[in-house]
Amino acid sequence: MAAEETHHVAKTFMDHLPVLQVVIPLFAAPIIVFIGKRSLAWPIAFAASAAAFVISCILLIQVLDGGFISYHVGGWAPPLGIEYRIDAANALVLALISGIGTVVLPYAYESVKAEIPKKNHTLFYACFMLCFTGLLGMVATGDAFNVFVFLEISSLSTYVLVAQGANHNKRALTAAYDYLIMGTIGATFFIIGLAMLYMATGTLNMADLADRIADEGTNRTIRAAFAFIVVGMGLKVAIYPLHHWLPNAYTFAPSAVSVFLAATATKAAIYVLLRFMFSVFNPSFVFEEWTLYIVFIPFSLLAMFAASFVAVFQTNIKRMLAYSSIAQIGYMLLGIAMLNATGLSATLVHLVNHGVTKAALFMGVGAMMLYSGSAFFNNLNGLGRKMPLTGAAMVASGLSLIGVPGTAGFISKWVLVQAAFENGWWIIAIAIMLSSLLAVIYVWRMFEVLYLTAPDPQSTAKEAPLAMLVPMWVLAIACIWFGFDTELTLGSARVAADGLLAGSAGMAH
Amino acid sequence: METSTALFLTMLIPTVAMAGNMAFKDRENLRDGFTFICALLTFACVLCILCAVGNGTMEEIALFEVVSGLTIAFHVEPLGLMFAIIGSGLWILTHLYGIGYMRGNNEDHHARFFACFSIAIAAVMGIAFASNMFTLFVFYEILTLSTYPLVAHKGTKDAIIGARIYLGILIGTSIALLLTGVIWTFVAAGTLDFVQGGILEGKIAPSLVPILLALYAFGIGKAALMPFHRWLPAAMVAPTPVSALLHAVAVVKAGVFSILKVGIYIFGIDFLAQTGASEWLMWLAAYSIIAASVVAMTKDNLKARLAYSTVSQLSYITLGMALATSMGALGGGMHIAMHAMGKITLFMCAGSIYVAYHKTEISQMQGLGRIMPITFIAFLVGALSIIGLPPLGGSWPKFLLMVGAADAGHQIIIAVLMLSSLLNVAYLLPIVGRGFYRPVTDSKLPKGVAEAPLLCWLPPAITAFGCLILFLYAGAIQDFLAPIVGL
Numbered sequence: 004m005a006a007e008e009t010h011h012v013a014k015t016f017m018d019h020l021p022v023l024q025v026v027i028p029l030f031a032a033p034i035i036v037f038i039g040k041r042s043l044a045w046p047i048a049f050a051a052s053a054a055a056f057v058i059s060c061i062l063l064i065q066v067l068d069g070g071f072i073s074y075h076v077g078g079w080a081p082p083l084g085i086e087y088r089i090d091a092a093n094a095l096v097l098a099l100i101s102g103i104g105t106v107v108l109p110y111a112y113e114s115v116k117a118e119i120p121k122k123n124h125t126l127f128y129a130c131f132m133l134c135f136t137g138l139l140g141m142v143a144t145g146d147a148f149n150v151f152v153f154l155e156i157s158s159l160s161t162y163v164l165v166a167q168g169a170n171h172n173k174r175a176l177t178a179a180y181d182y183l184i185m186g187t188i189g190a191t192f193f194i195i196g197l198a199m200l201y202m203a204t205g206t207l208n209m210a211d212l213a214d215r216i217a218d219e220g221t222n223r224t225i226r227a228a229f230a231f232i233v234v235g236m237g238l239k240v241a242i243y244p245l246h247h248w249l250p251n252a253y254t255f256a257p258s259a260v261s262v263f264l265a266a267t268a269t270k271a272a273i274y275v276l277l278r279f280m281f282s283v284f285n286p287s288f289v290f291e292e293w294t295l296y297i298v299f300i301p302f303s304l305l306a307m308f309a310a311s312f313v314a315v316f317q318t319n320i321k322r323m324l325a326y327s328s329i330a331q332i333g334y335m336l337l338g339i340a341m342l343n344a345t346g347l348s349a350t351l352v353h354l355v356n357h358g359v360t361k362a363a364l365f366m367g368v369g370a371m372m373l374y375s376g377s378a379f380f381n382n383l384n385g386l387g388r389k390m391p392l393t394g395a396a397m398v399a400s401g402l403s404l405i406g407v408p409g410t411a412g413f414i415s416k417w418v419l420v421q422a423a424f425e426n427g428w429w430i431i432a433i434a435i436m437l438s439s440l441l442a443v444i445y446v447w448r449m450f451e452v453l454y455l456t457a458p459d460p461q462s463t464a465k466e467a468p469l470a471m472l473v474p475m476w477v478l479a480i481a482c483i484w485f486g487f488d489t490e491l492t493l494g495s496a497r498v499a500a501d502g503l504l505a506g507s508a509g510m511a512h
Numbered sequence: 513m514e515t516s517t518a519l520f521l522t523m524l525i526p527t528v529a530m531a532g533n534m535a536f537k538d539r540e541n542l543r544d545g546f547t548f549i550c551a552l553l554t555f556a557c558v559l560c561i562l563c564a565v566g567n568g569t570m571e572e573i574a575l576f577e578v579v580s581g582l583t584i585a586f587h588v589e590p591l592g593l594m595f596a597i598i599g600s601g602l603w604i605l606t607h608l609y610g611i612g613y614m615r616g617n618n619e620d621h622h623a624r625f626f627a628c629f630s631i632a633i634a635a636v637m638g639i640a641f642a643s644n645m646f647t648l649f650v651f652y653e654i655l656t657l658s659t660y661p662l663v664a665h666k667g668t669k670d671a672i673i674g675a676r677i678y679l680g681i682l683i684g685t686s687i688a689l690l691l692t693g694v695i696w697t698f699v700a701a702g703t704l705d706f707v708q709g710g711i712l713e714g715k716i717a718p719s720l721v722p723i724l725l726a727l728y729a730f731g732i733g734k735a736a737l738m739p740f741h742r743w744l745p746a747a748m749v750a751p752t753p754v755s756a757l758l759h760a761v762a763v764v765k766a767g768v769f770s771i772l773k774v775g776i777y778i779f780g781i782d783f784l785a786q787t788g789a790s791e792w793l794m795w796l797a798a799y800s801i802i803a804a805s806v807v808a809m810t811k812d813n814l815k816a817r818l819a820y821s822t823v824s825q826l827s828y829i830t831l832g833m834a835l836a837t838s839m840g841a842l843g844g845g846m847h848i849a850m851h852a853m854g855k856i857t858l859f860m861c862a863g864s865i866y867v868a869y870h871k872t873e874i875s876q877m878q879g880l881g882r883i884m885p886i887t888f889i890a891f892l893v894g895a896l897s898i899i900g901l902p903p904l905g906g907s908w909p910k911f912l913l914m915v916g917a918a919d920a921g922h923q924i925i926i927a928v929l930m931l932s933s934l935l936n937v938a939y940l941l942p943i944v945g946r947g948f949y950r951p952v953t954d955s956k957l958p959k960g961v962a963e964a965p966l967l968c969w970l971p972p973a974i975t976a977f978g979c980l981i982l983f984l985y986a987g988a989i990q991d992f993l994a995p996i997v998g999l
Contacts, residue, residue: 407653408650409654416691417582417695418579420691421698424700433692436691437688439687440688447679451672451676486578487578489579
């Protein structure tokens with residue numbers, strides 16, 4: 004979009020798209036509760052998320068040329084009003100979130116029936132819509148305080164969603180409580196950081212903040228604000244030493260929630276982190292002056308090795324996947340720390356690729372749990388042979404998690420290592436490869452359990468219902484597809500990375 | 513038929529064979545017959561390409577671009593074409609043999625077995641015709657993954673552990689080392705295309721060349737260079753047809769084939785000779801040749817002995833590349849063909865002994881030669897070819913390698929090659945001697961001649977005959993391969 008258009012008050016329907024994709028699910032939530040009929044809850048939720056997905060695809064196509072769309076909520080011009088600003092970076096993340104949401108809902112239909120008591124179904128879908136809204140909102144908005152608001156919407160609803168696992172295993176309650184405490188600390192840090200920024204600059208609009216920080220130069224308040232924001236968001240991202248909440252939350256949440264959270268929640272937080280680091284504070288402030296990468300690299304290496312190592316020894320497959328997620332976040336962080344266009348596009352492309360991969364894996368485990376009752380390895384013996392289609396989908400996505408050529412994971416790894424070589428960081432490149440060997444071990448453990456052990460003779464397992472298989476296979480095929488056709492994923496990620504590296508200049512009015 | 517169509521068909525037909533195996537899961541004659549026809553057609557396609565291209569080089573056919581600069585693309589050049597002929601030709605024989613073995617031995621899961629087998633062949637074709645390192649890497653990994661179920665086929669604890677070692681070493685080396693090397697090459701040279709004379713000259717500091725070469729030499733774990741050879745003996749838990757085709761032909765040859773490709777088309781023989789970067793590799797390969805032969809002598813299990821023999825023989829090819837002379841590279845290339853023919857004979861013989869009398873240890877094979885004369889004569893011929901005695905095919909590559917070593921001025925390597933031949937005699941011929949000259953000790957064995965089923969003894973007899981034929985046509989192979997080193 005050309006700059007001169009951006010100050011206009013939106014007139015046509017198309018102009019309202021940036022806000023519509025947040026507003027539609029936001030309104031879907033209360034509508035589901037007011038109607039209160041179980042049979043209508045799912046269709047409404049699905050329609051809302053599908054609409055959001057369509058909108059985010061349209062937005063992504065519009066901004067792929069490297070431009071941006073600025074939308075003024077209520078026609079109030081920023082910095083006074085709230086601005087929604089869509090560029091390639093957040094359009095990509097929006098597409099991921101709304102895409103996963105749309106795919107997860109058909110899956111949830113069966114798994115919610117099996118795992119959650121009937122009286123909670125409508126509320127579950129309402130909560131799901133709120134969580135969905137929150138994630139979309141925090142990514143779409145161009146207003147720092149608005150990020151906080153949506154962050155809280157998504158977090159609070161996530162705590163509820165995780166706690167729904169209590170019907171299956173009471174530990175879901177403590178997991179949700181843990182997450183609540185940690186998440187609240189993170190959000191508090193974040194809001195403290197925002198308050199300091201507001202104190203120092205007098206504005207909360209991101210583009211405006213960027214201008215004023217650039218004019219004013221740094222002072223102690225701004226530096227402190229930066230530290231608070233990074234740590235606060237880092238908690239939501241589950242950067243290695245701040246990851247404590249993640250394994251339990253993923254393990255004990257209902258299957259559909261695990262799928263959705265693993266694919267989207269941390270990804271949205273990473274996006275916010277990126278946005279603040281590159282667009283609000285500009286890269287030279289973050290890296291050259293502050294050399295933040297000295298902090299990021301050790302933590303990401305720790306995540307890659309320690310979390311993968313822990314994953315190898317898990318007895319519960321969901322927990323194993325959760326630790327693997329922490330390790331994968333390490334890769335994304337490492338991409339940021341490279342501070343070159345290739346590294347940043349590795350982060351962004353891995354964000355999408357890993358989201359798709361992990362969602363497919365969690366779906367597979369969830370389908371198997373319908374029959375096995377638990378996600379412990381010794382309850383899943385030989386299920387790959389009893390549920391061939393589910394098993395095959397898990398093999399495809401498992402290979403993508405390792406990063407075997409021909410899968411999405413391979414592309415991420417290739418770009419990441421390429422970025423390391425471009426910086427001349429040989430040791431880091433080798434470390435990335437070595438840590439991915441740990442992924443081979445834990446993924447292969449899963450394959451051996453699924454295929455090479457004798458199934459329990461009393462097991463009643465049969466192929467998963469169609470409503471679960473289709474979403475699982477959509478994602479599994481995406482894992483393969485994005486390994487060959489990278490136009491959409493890597494192409495958008497490159498545009499986004501260039502945009503982010505242009506720093507605050509790209510945000511200027 | 514268009515050459516490009518034939519090229520795609522060589523990969524497509526085995527894939528169709530896989531689908532056929534899945535579809536006709538329970539109708540074994542239809543399923544196996546269908547696969548056999550597919551094998552014949554694949555071979556015919558490769559021959560078509562041979563007629564059309566000869567030993568020239570065909571223009572690259574790019575399938576699609578994955579990331580800018582990285583394409584899945586294929587071309588035809590002599591070395592790859594030779595590899596494709598060997599792979600597809602021996603697939604026909606091994607398939608026949610496989611039917612005999614799997615039925616004669618009452619193994620389970622035939623459909624899964626032949627399906628994975630077919631995919632492995634498709635991957636071999638992809639490797640053979642890859643026109644850049646990226647494509648080669650993709651198919652290299654597909655080959656590893658598709659052979660994993662074959663190694664784990666029996667599903668026993670031993671098989672699972674063997675398969676774990678197999679996969680662990682092959683995936684581990686390829687991801688940790690090879691992929692690193694490939695990406696490094698891509699960043700340094702800006703391309704991964706296989707180009708005559710290499711792509712790295714002037715793009716990388718000479719002091720770093722040995723390190724990059726090490727990433728390739730160890731990263732291509734399928735070449736079984738010591739110390740990454742452990743997967744080969746571990747994979748011998750697989751049914752013998754797997755060992756025969758995959759571990760005498762497809763998998764290991766894919767490894768050394770990649771090594772040659774990298775040496776000739778990525779580094780360039782001249783560049784390696786100038787920088788002397790491959791000298792350490794030459795000594796390591798020489799060590800590998802001798803050490804593996806010595807280990808082979810200590811093995812009583814026939815397949816384990818053959819496995820170590822393979823480790824030793826593969827290093828001949830690595831050595832040929834590392835000599836960095838055109839004769840050496842040529843000898844290495846020719847050894848791919850000669851060793852494939854010899855070693856598959858040995859493995860198939862080992863398999864038919866197992867099918868007929870369930871003998872796996874050499875010490876149990878007393879007098880068996882008189883009961884299974886055809887099998888043992890075929891074994892003898894194969895063994896002589898491996899040793900490198902005329903009038904068998906295996907003698908020529910050794911000769912070329914020695915010439916290459918002399919060109920490079922490394923007389924010690926000539927001594928190593930001779931010593932290796934003697935060691936080969938010491939661990940291969942006693943097996944035959946035991947079979948023919950020792951009295952039968954096992955009273956359960958029949959009196960008089962009682963061979964394994966027809967489909968078990970016929971294929972090795974054919975390949976043994978092939979070893980003889982190859983001796984006569986070695987000149988043709990040498991001329992055929994000459995363009996790869998610019999002769």
